[in-house]
Amino acid sequence: MTEELLVVKNLKKYYPITGGVLGGEIGVVKAVDDVSFTVKRGETLGLVGESGCGKSTTGRSLLRLIEPTAGEVYFDGVNVSALSIEEMRKMRRDMQIVFQDPFASLNPRHNIEKILEEPLIVHGMGSSAERKKRVQEMLEVVGLSSYHARRYPHQFSGGQRQRIGIARALMLNPKLIVADEPVSALDVSIQSQVLNLMQDLQRDLGLTYLFIAHDLSVVRHISDRVGVMYLGRIVELTSSAQLYSNPLHPYTKALLSAVPTPDPDAARERVILQGDVPSPANPPSGCTFHTRCPHVTDECRTTRPLFQDVGDGHFVACHLYKS
Numbered sequence: 163m164t165e166e167l168l169v170v171k172n173l174k175k176y177y178p179i180t181g182g183v184l185g186g187e188i189g190v191v192k193a194v195d196d197v198s199f200t201v202k203r204g205e206t207l208g209l210v211g212e213s214g215c216g217k218s219t220t221g222r223s224l225l226r227l228i229e230p231t232a233g234e235v236y237f238d239g240v241n242v243s244a245l246s247i248e249e250m251r252k253m254r255r256d257m258q259i260v261f262q263d264p265f266a267s268l269n270p271r272h273n274i275e276k277i278l279e280e281p282l283i284v285h286g287m288g289s290s291a292e293r294k295k296r297v298q299e300m301l302e303v304v305g306l307s308s309y310h311a312r313r314y315p316h317q318f319s320g321g322q323r324q325r326i327g328i329a330r331a332l333m334l335n336p337k338l339i340v341a342d343e344p345v346s347a348l349d350v351s352i353q354s355q356v357l358n359l360m361q362d363l364q365r366d367l368g369l370t371y372l373f374i375a376h377d378l379s380v381v382r383h384i385s386d387r388v389g390v391m392y393l394g395r396i397v398e399l400t401s402s403a404q405l406y407s408n409p410l411h412p413y414t415k416a417l418l419s420a421v422p423t424p425d426p427d428a429a430r431e432r433v434i435l436q437g438d439v440p441s442p443a444n445p446p447s448g449c450t451f452h453t454r455c456p457h458v459t460d461e462c463r464t465t466r467p468l469f470q471d472v473g474d475g476h477f478v479a480c481h482l483y484k485s
Contacts, residue, residue: 167370168201173233175223191443193219195394206371208385216394217374221340225257258331262343264323268315275311281333300329321352340372357384378421390414393450400476410478412455
């Protein structure tokens with residue numbers, strides 16, 4: 163059994179832009195552009211970046227909820243990209259997703275028992291009595307009560323709905339959970355409760371997480387390693403402690419400088435990026451960050467930097483750190 167549960171190689175997802183008289187393809191939006199990383203068994207890999215950088219598209223492409231344009235995804239040694247629809251359906255017992263919006267991801271016409279039972283019915287698992295017992299068990303695991311099974315989604319708060327979303331993802335005993343901004347729609351006071359629940363579940367059930375977020379303080383709380391995305395590419399990847407104590411990429415430094423601090427008198431250097439995020443339909447040549455980077459050189463404008471290990475498992479795509 164290999165240490166890596168998930169291996170992603172050169173993943174790409176391009177969306178066609180159509181136009182003109184005949185409605186032909188006139189370009190592509192490079193939502194995910196050549197992303198590679200691994201996730202070890204039992205660890206949490208955080209994926210961060212501002213809105214529109216391709217985090218959620220990456221997570222959904224891994225599960226083939228969105229079909230990737232190119233690249234390979236290996237899950238537990240199996241090439242997920244090559245599976246048929248039926249084989250992929252069976253594989254999804256081991257890879258599940260918790261969606262960002264707990265209000266939109268639960269069917270308002272079904273009660274909680276039916277919502278949680280559905281994955282078991284789809285995969286033909288258990289008798290009716292066994293399924294109902296499993297529903298009650300999972301509700302208690304995520305901090306709700308078995309009597310909640312008869313209620314409907316609108317009768318719950320946002321935090322409770324997200325707990326239901328987590329319970330649904332756990333119904334099939336998966337190995338990997340892609341958590342797509344699972345706390346961004348919740349109040350700050352509820353966020354910590356849900357994050358602590360996810361950490362407890364990981365410890366008790368041996369789960370592996372790909373945790374997608376745009377809030378660096380949330381990712382710091384839960385992640386073992388963190389990858390920073392910008393315009394469809396990962397620009398830095400290292401351990402959580404290393405990223406926060408020694409960020410290397412100029413974009414990472416700018417993101418961290420914007421994280422609020424509890425001490426209003428603390429002396430901090432605030433990095434203000436110039437300009438706007440370029441369009442993924444027409445990304446800049448060379449390093450895609452060069453249009454906003456305070457350290458830009460001519461090489462940055464023409465040559466794409468390699469994503470390389472600069473020591474101790476700290477990967478960065480920047481010409482400032484050449485091996």
